Amino acid sequence: MLKDPNIDVYVSAPLYESRHAGQPYFTYIPVDSVTLHGRMYAGDNDERTFSAGTLRHGRHRGVKETCAVMMRDIGWYMVKNCGAWFADMSYGRPRKWDAMRYPWFSREETTTPMRQMFDIFTEGLKKKHASGSEIAVFVSASTPRYEDIYRAPPLYYNLISKMLFRDMNMIGAPYDIYLMSDLANPKIKKDYKLYIFLNPFLKHSALDHLLDRYVRREL
Structure with a gap:
């Protein structure tokens, strides 16, 4: 598949059991092989932030943890020369407000670290990327x-x-x-x-x- 000229981007979510502060970011795709073939990996970052209306799959335990995890993940993308999007999967039934309708990423507490990391990411794009791994x-x-x-x-x-x-x-x-x-x-x-x-x-x-x-x- 990596040689298929019709595919430019490969997407996967990070490990669901590694969503908290102090845990590593890891994806199921060998991202360096993807880069080696001139393709891009994009992370499906559906982080359950502190405001997510779900207790499943690693919901963050507060604002500080949300900020720390988001900075960790975006930093990983920058080091690995990858992309990502933040998937807000909040939802709700028509005419009824419930906890699942709380936005995951659009509150100021989440947009601020995203903006800060985006600025760093943008600055990093101006430099030539090379792996420092041994x-x-x-x-x-x-x-x-x-x-x-x-x-x-x-x-x-x-x-x-x-x-x-x-x-x-x-x-x-x-x-x-x-x-x-x-x-x-x-x-x-x-x-x-x-x-x-x-x-x-x-x-x-x-x-x-x-x-x-x-x-x-x-x-």
Whole structure:
């Protein structure tokens, strides 16, 4: 799909279980592979702000948390050279006011940090963007189709839910994440100091050859 000339933007929401202050921002899409192919990732930021009329999916516990989370998310988009929109999913039935009709993003307490971060974002667009990460993570999208549907989930819970979604964001160092199919892409930067191959269980001679060339620094 990344090579499809008809698709310019790829969209997904961030993790629903990581919506509070102190938690990392993470999306289900390998955004650095998207950028590598000249496409853009856009985050579907449906943050449940302090004024959201729902208690589900990580509603913020106050104005300070809403401001902190919004600044965290927009900062991530700026670092990753991505875009986003803020999806206000408040709604209400005609002629009846209820809690679900409270706007999520149009109150002053939310528009102020959005405006501040937008100004910083706009200023950042004037500068040339380049990743400063020294860690590259490669994930295989094709491997799971060959694995046992019942026995693989415990493994992927540890590799994906715990390691990739949580632990990698707690190491204190930035990292880039790519699809394994981009391993031989000549546009990938050459100065990574650590390569992590998350699930390269589907081995073949071409992959072995590529890995050998990486070890020998021939790529």
